Structures are given as structure tokens and as C-alpha cells.
Amino acid sequence: MLNVLICIQAVQKNKTCTSIKIQDRWYDKEILWANLGRPFNLYGHKTSNKVFFSYTVPETYSDVDFQLAYIDLETREFQNIAGIRGGCSVAIDQANDEIYLGGSDGIYKYNMMTKLADFYKEAGRNIWALFFRRNLFYISYPDQRLHIEVDGKFAVVNEFENFEVDHFHVTVDHENIYFANKTGFYNYDNDRLKVNVINDVITVRQISEDNDGDLYICTNLGVYVDLKNEGFQKVLDYKNIYSLTFDKDNNVIVSDEKRIIKLKHTTTGCSDNVNTHW
Structure with a gap:
């Protein structure tokens, strides 16, 4: 699931495409709920x-x-x-x-x-x-x-x-404690009783884990994932995502200002001369 969001690619050309390319596969956005x-x-x-x-x-x-x-x-x-x-x-x-x-x-x-x-x-x-x-x-x-x-x-x-x-999360392995407020995103070191700053620029909207235990941070600047030894890295640059979760099969479910969206695999995608568009 970690590779799914890391490898999203957008092609900057003249036309627009509503599909999203994830590694070598294309995904359509299936609208589950809208207009409220x-x-x-x-x-x-x-x-x-x-x-x-x-x-x-x-x-x-x-x-x-x-x-x-x-x-x-x-x-x-x-x-x-x-x-x-x-x-x-x-x-x-x-x-x-x-x-x-x-x-x-x-x-x-x-x-x-x-x-x-x-x-x-x-x-x-x-x-x-x-x-x-x-x-x-x-x-x-x-x-x-x-x-x-x-x-x-x-x-x-x-x-x-x-x-x-504002937000609180303990990882599934109980090894890490995270919290966020208006000043940023933090890790609480329970052994040293110390707070470590992870990012004091982002505004956290939700902290989520997928079914494999990978940690996702939904923010005003996009979605970040904990890459373990590499720390938190942005893997999705869309700023209008407000929440993120996973279904029983580990499919990504996200929301924007008015919609809840499921990423659904498709056998057809976009050609290289179009833009991808959220």
C-alpha cells in the first residue's frame, strides 16, 4: 500500500485526464458520496x-x-x-x-x-x-x-x-506516539519523556494507518507517509484532500471538499500528451 501512493505520477501537458497512474497501473476515481x-x-x-x-x-x-x-x-x-x-x-x-x-x-x-x-x-x-x-x-x-x-x-x-x-495516534506496534496541534506535527518519546518536532509547517487533518501498519499523515500540503529510516515524505501533492482511510482490502478511500472517493483500478489510462487531474 505504501508503494501505491509513493508512485503516483502526473504528466504536465496540454490536455486533462481524470485517471491517476500508480506505478504501471491506472486508477479511476470512483465517487462514493458527493455534493454535501x-x-x-x-x-x-x-x-x-x-x-x-x-x-x-x-x-x-x-x-x-x-x-x-x-x-x-x-x-x-x-x-x-x-x-x-x-x-x-x-x-x-x-x-x-x-x-x-x-x-x-x-x-x-x-x-x-x-x-x-x-x-x-x-x-x-x-x-x-x-x-x-x-x-x-x-x-x-x-x-x-x-x-x-x-x-x-x-x-x-x-x-x-x-x-x-488536535490529533493523537499510537502506532499499531505501540512503538511510536504522535500528536498534532496548530503549531505542527510531533513525536512523543515515551522513554525519554521528550517531544520531538517532525514538521512545524504543515497543518494535520488526519493521522491514519493502512492495513499493513504504514502511517499516513493527511495535511494542508498533501499526504505524507512514514518511510521508516527516511522519515516522513510527501507522496501525494494534492492540497484539497481532507481525510484518508482504507477499506477491508486496503484500497485507498479519500475525501475532498465535497466528495468521498475510492481509487479503482482500470485497464485504460491516459496518453502521455495529457495532464492528470484530481
């Missing part, structure tokens, strides 16, 4: 092959609200998730099929049988983001504090109590 508010926080649920996400819903001329929804990649069913005010965050415990959803009044769990969200914990707390790795984490808004659930109760993570956190 900006979709973000895409998370693929591997068992059901559904992609859960949030999108913006204009309430007035001055305010926006957030709505959680999912798309079934097998049936193309689209479903809003009712009952969560200001729903904007998703985390999934893939091993136990637990889907956590956050809104402006607490954390919920999605019931796949009833298709309803049942209240879980943290009543009255405004949930900015969720993350699951052995434990459930959440980031509160507007103070941007990171919390962890231990023995059924949530508490502020001591190591991060002096940092604002």
Missing part, C-alpha cells in the same frame, strides 16, 4: 466494510453543525446516524467491532444491529476527537486536552497535560 458538506474523519470498519465519517451541515448563515454518517462499500447504502448532536468524531476497536462516536454532549457507541447510537460516557463533554489503541482516548473541546479511559473512567493523560492536542 466537507466530509472528514473517515474511518473504515473492516468487518462490515463501511466507512464512518462526519460532514458539515449549515444551520444558519453564521454557524455550522456536524453530522455523523456511514457508507456501506458493498451496497453503497448511505445512512445518517441520528441522535448525536454535533457529531464529528469516530474511533473503531477493530478487534472487538466496537464503534465509538463523539459529539458535543459526550461519547456514544454505534449498534450495528439497531443502527442506533447508544450513549456511552462523558455526558456533557464536547468531544473533538476519538482514538482507540487498547484504550479509548478522547480530546475535549475547546481546551484540546487528551483523556484516556482506564478501569472504566476517563482521566487527563499526564504526559500531555501541558500540550494542546
